[in-house]
Amino acid sequence: xxxxxxxxxxxxxxxxxxxxxxxxxxxxxxxxxxxxxxxxxxxxxxxxxxxxxxxxxxxxxxxxxxxxxxxxxxxxxxxxxxxxxxxxxxxxxxxxxxxxxxxxxxxxxxxxxxxxxxxxxxxxxxxxxxxxxxxxxxxxxxxxxxxxxxxxxxxxxxxxxxxxxxxxxxxxxxxxxxxxxxxxxxxxxxxxxxxxxxxxxxxxxxxxxxxxxxxxxxxxxxxxxxxxxxxxxxxxxxxxxxxxxxxxxxxxxxxxxxxxxxxxxxxxxxxxxxxxxxxxxxxxxxxxxxxx
Amino acid sequence: xxxxxxxxxxxxxxxxxxxxxxxxxxxxxxxxxxxxxxxxxxxxxxxxxxxxxxxxxxxxxxxxxxxxxxxxxxxxxxxxxxxxxxxxxxxxxxxxxxxxxxxxxxxxxxxxxxxxxxxxxxxxxxxxxxxxxxxxxxxxxxxxxxxxxxxxxxxxxxxxxxxxxxxxxxxxxxxxxxxxxxxxxxxxxxxxxxxxxxxxxxxxxxxxxxxxxxxxxxxxxxxxxxxxxxxxxxxxxxxxxxxxxxxxxxx
Amino acid sequence: xxxxxxxxxxxxxxxxxxxxxxxxxxxxxxxxxxxxxxxxxxxxxxxxxxxxxxxxxxxxxxxxxxxxxxxxxxxxxxxxxxxxxxxxxxxxxxxxxxxxxxxxxxxxxxxxxxxxxxxxxxxxxxxxxxxxxxxxxxxxxxxxxxxxxxxxxxxxxxxxxxxxxxxxxxxxxxxxxxxxxxxxxxxxxxxxxxxxxxxxxxxxxxxxxxxxxxxxxxxxxxxxxxxxxxxxxxxxxxxxxxxxxxxxxxxxxxxxxxxxxxxxxxxxxxxxxxxxxxxxxxxxxxxxxxxxxxxxxxxxxxxxxxxxxxxxxxxxxxxxxxxxxxxxxxxxxx
Numbered sequence: 076x077x078x079x080x081x082x083x084x085x086x087x088x089x090x091x092x093x094x095x096x097x098x099x100x101x102x103x104x105x106x107x108x109x110x111x112x113x114x115x116x117x118x119x120x121x122x123x124x125x126x127x128x129x130x131x132x133x134x135x136x137x138x139x140x141x142x143x144x145x146x147x148x149x150x151x152x153x154x155x156x157x158x159x160x161x162x163x164x165x166x167x168x169x170x171x172x173x174x175x176x177x178x179x180x181x182x183x184x185x186x187x188x189x190x191x192x193x194x195x196x197x198x199x200x201x202x203x204x205x206x207x208x209x210x211x212x213x214x215x216x217x218x219x220x221x222x223x224x225x226x227x228x229x230x231x232x233x234x235x236x237x238x239x240x241x242x243x244x245x246x247x248x249x250x251x252x253x254x255x256x257x258x259x260x261x262x263x264x265x266x267x268x269x270x271x272x273x274x275x276x277x278x279x280x281x282x283x284x285x286x287x288x289x290x291x292x293x294x295x296x297x298x299x300x301x302x303x304x305x306x307x308x309x310x311x312x313x314x315x316x317x318x319x320x321x322x323x324x325x326x327x328x329x330x331x332x333x334x335x336x337x338x339x340x341x342x343x344x345x346x347x348x349x350x351x352x353x354x355x356x357x358x359x360x361x362x363x364x365x366x367x
Numbered sequence: 368x369x370x371x372x373x374x375x376x377x378x379x380x381x382x383x384x385x386x387x388x389x390x391x392x393x394x395x396x397x398x399x400x401x402x403x404x405x406x407x408x409x410x411x412x413x414x415x416x417x418x419x420x421x422x423x424x425x426x427x428x429x430x431x432x433x434x435x436x437x438x439x440x441x442x443x444x445x446x447x448x449x450x451x452x453x454x455x456x457x458x459x460x461x462x463x464x465x466x467x468x469x470x471x472x473x474x475x476x477x478x479x480x481x482x483x484x485x486x487x488x489x490x491x492x493x494x495x496x497x498x499x500x501x502x503x504x505x506x507x508x509x510x511x512x513x514x515x516x517x518x519x520x521x522x523x524x525x526x527x528x529x530x531x532x533x534x535x536x537x538x539x540x541x542x543x544x545x546x547x548x549x550x551x552x553x554x555x556x557x558x559x560x561x562x563x564x565x566x567x568x569x570x571x572x573x574x575x576x577x578x579x580x581x582x583x584x585x586x587x588x589x590x591x592x593x594x595x596x597x598x599x600x601x602x603x604x605x606x607x608x609x610x611x612x613x614x615x616x617x618x
Numbered sequence: 619x620x621x622x623x624x625x626x627x628x629x630x631x632x633x634x635x636x637x638x639x640x641x642x643x644x645x646x647x648x649x650x651x652x653x654x655x656x657x658x659x660x661x662x663x664x665x666x667x668x669x670x671x672x673x674x675x676x677x678x679x680x681x682x683x684x685x686x687x688x689x690x691x692x693x694x695x696x697x698x699x700x701x702x703x704x705x706x707x708x709x710x711x712x713x714x715x716x717x718x719x720x721x722x723x724x725x726x727x728x729x730x731x732x733x734x735x736x737x738x739x740x741x742x743x744x745x746x747x748x749x750x751x752x753x754x755x756x757x758x759x760x761x762x763x764x765x766x767x768x769x770x771x772x773x774x775x776x777x778x779x780x781x782x783x784x785x786x787x788x789x790x791x792x793x794x795x796x797x798x799x800x801x802x803x804x805x806x807x808x809x810x811x812x813x814x815x816x817x818x819x820x821x822x823x824x825x826x827x828x829x830x831x832x833x834x835x836x837x838x839x840x841x842x843x844x845x846x847x848x849x850x851x852x853x854x855x856x857x858x859x860x861x862x863x864x865x866x867x868x869x870x871x872x873x874x875x876x877x878x879x880x881x882x883x884x885x886x887x888x889x890x891x892x893x894x895x896x897x898x899x900x901x902x903x904x905x906x907x908x909x910x911x912x913x914x915x916x917x918x919x920x921x922x923x924x925x926x927x928x929x930x931x932x933x934x935x936x937x938x939x940x941x942x943x944x945x946x947x948x949x950x951x952x
Binding site (some may be wrong): 084085087092094096097098099101102103105106108109110112113125134139145165166169170172173174177182183185186189190191192193195196198199201202203204207208210214226229232236259260261262265281286287290291292296297317320321322323325332335336339342343346347354367 | 646648649651652653655656657659660661662664666667669670673674676677710713726727729730731733734735737739740749750751752753756758759760761762763764765767768769810814817841842843844846854864867868870871872873874878898901902905906914917918921924925928929931932933935936941949
């Protein structure tokens with residue numbers, strides 16, 4: 076038997092190495108392009124004075140158009156995401172504690188599976204179903220910070236549940252046994268000891284859920300809606316970054332498109348910072364747990 | 368003593384900064400079984416992994432010195448070519464888990480294009496016969512490889528290695544995961560294989576070396592202490608360290 | 619569910635359950651209260667899932683009463699005719715076509731990248747490249763849409779689509795004016811969005827292939843590619859398929875970028891250069907229209923159909939991915 080096709084085999088292997096390397100370049104090119112354009116088009120907007128303190132300017136096409144004013148959008152996003160986190164973090168963490176720390180095998184697994192499946196629900200349906208509920212009462216109240224927060228919570232809860240569960244799973248049983256040996260009540264043991272031990276993982280999960288919610292436009296289309304003004308009231312629609320980008324992009328007016336790029340740059344920087352922090356936290360958690 | 372098939376020349380192998388094999392020089396005769404014995408950590412596994420250039424695939428590993436196959440320095444050749452000529456059987460049987468017995472044995476053939484079904488069949492039967500496994504699996508060659516017992520899987524791995532028609536067969540503690548009956552079968556197999564192949568076997572069981580090997584090398588903490596015909600090494604060891612190991616004063 | 623109770627005076631806890639994590643035993647009323655709280659919140663997660671389904675079903679009632687099952691094969695969506703006619707086929711076609719094309723483009727790129735990152739890439743590159751891929755996954759859909767409109771679409775309209783029309787026009791897939799805002803562009807950007815999902819999971823499953831399998835191939839004199847082909851990909855097959863299906867699930871539900879790039883015409887697209895609409899973009903565009911409760915109900919019914927499709931795909935995908943990663947001994951999937 077001969078292996079005289081050896082040269083061809085080597086050539087194939089090398090060609091595939093090159094081809095797959097090109098795949099990586101092709102995959103990463105959009106990242107480079109998006110970041111580049113964001114800095115190019117949005118840098119001027121974001122780093123201008125008054126960018127974060129002004130209101131969105133009216134659309135216009137002349138050269139003298141103002142391109143500052145993502146302030147209300149930042150404020151709106153902070154408020155609606157903050158509200159959503161206020162709901163989804165306690166609910167998600169405690170639900171995960173139930174699924175993980177209490178001996179209810181079938182139910183715990185059902186919750187876990189449901190949360191996992193919920194992470195795959197299109198985010199627009201989160202907005203649609205909240206709208207569908209409130210519109211039964213009054214289409215007016217359907218557009219407010221309250222409903223926006225509810226829609227984002229529906230998005231965030233499954234993520235918080237899953238990541239908290241994973242973080243709790245990593246906590247070694249010796250920690251629980253030590254807590255047991257102290258003779259304290261279970262709720263104290265769980266919260267003060269077990270949860271604290273899993274805190275980096277939980278915090279990372281919460282951060283990821285928050286960043287996801289901050290960028291989502293679809294759930295807000297029918298709930299928070301959009302406004303160009305500073306906060307009018309939690310029962311009113313409000314400005315927010317994702318819809319600023321959406322509407323700005325579609326408007327076609329150059330100054331609003333530039334504003335959209337500014338908001339894009341803002342979000343990208345935020346996402347980058349959060350990613351770096353969460354990577355760092357996970358690394359430290361692994362080191363602390365002894366290289367799990 | 369037969370002509371030299373594999374010659375190790377001042378070989379030193381590192382994991383990071385730590386040398387696991389220190390300045391070893393050795394000549395393995397062709398068509399014979401040579402065993403490498405020594406206590407845990409003496410570097411015997413590292414040594415044979417240098418012979419088919421698997422050692423260098425690890426993290427931060429380094430090799431100094433030479434290994435010659437029939438007077439060709441294998442570190443000057445393409446590793447792919449080297450590994451075809453020097454096959455290996457591992458400590459824990461590692462058949463390809465998603466494949467059938469047939470596909471495992473014929474794997475090496477498929478690297479080179481697809482020979483005809485008849486040709487592949489012929490090779491598969493021949494390899495399985497050489498590995499003394501044919502009779503046990505001839506009516507179920509399409510069964511998953513993982514459905515075999517441990518001893519059978521190991522013989523499957525031997526058959527798989529033989530299909531590539533190597534000149535040298537390296538065996539890294541091939542029986543340590545197996546029961547005595549399976550071990551005995553493989554030891555018989557090794558004694559037959561030396562008619563066609565040069566076999567180099569690492570074993571932590573010196574009685575096994577005494578049973579199957581024509582030549583034995585004793586290593587201790589990375590260094591080669593003694594090498595010679597098995598009978599001589601066991602009955603008239605030249606080094607006191609060898610004698611101490613053989614008489615069980617340390618393990 | 620029963621939990622072991624502890625009398626206050628005993629010092630040894632009742633035999634702790636043997637499942638993991640070990641459960642700390644419960645006693646006294648603050649514990650029972652806490653238990654009630656976490657149980658209620660745990661159940662609320664299931665309640666959330668039920669609520670989504672229930673509200674969408676309830677919201678669809680007018681449409682279902684008006685059209686019954688003919689909604690599922692109706693090809694006309696006309697809110698303004700008298701009487702208004704609604705059928706979901708244009709949007710199912712839009713969803714399926716954009717997702718299918720996206721998958722066709724994304725899968726080879728993602729698998730190729732995953733292979734490179736686990737085999738040929740120099741070790742110092744693997745971490746940063748993997749991080750970059752995960753950053754891609756974190757970019758919001760609207761940003762892809764903005765980039766799509768102002769960077770991708772002009773390039774499509776002036777260069778790519780005319781070229782496709784010239785060389786592949788014989789297939790009939792590229793009829794119509796290359797405007798750059800159409801099913802094709804939406805599919806391409808969608809592909810870019812789902813590549814990170816498929817790549818990350820494929821990379822994890824390929825990295826989880828045991829060294830012993832790879833060494834088995836190497837020891838037979840296999841080249842790098844042959845080792846990948848024979849030892850790694852078959853082993854990681856379920857995980858790769860699962861990751862691809864998760865990517866598909868994401869593509870089916872993607873809204874913002876698609877809405878901004880597909881052209882928003884409520885008709886079955888006849889060519890890749892036609893404008894079209896997916897179920898998700900339909901909802902985004904028309905849920906708030908004031909064309910009466912019937913249209914609103916029809917849109918919600920379309921949403922219900924999207925939910926069913928997306929859930930099916932996601933459930934199957936997660937079953938595949940869970941199984942492979944837990945058996946293979948890989949780390950947690952994030």
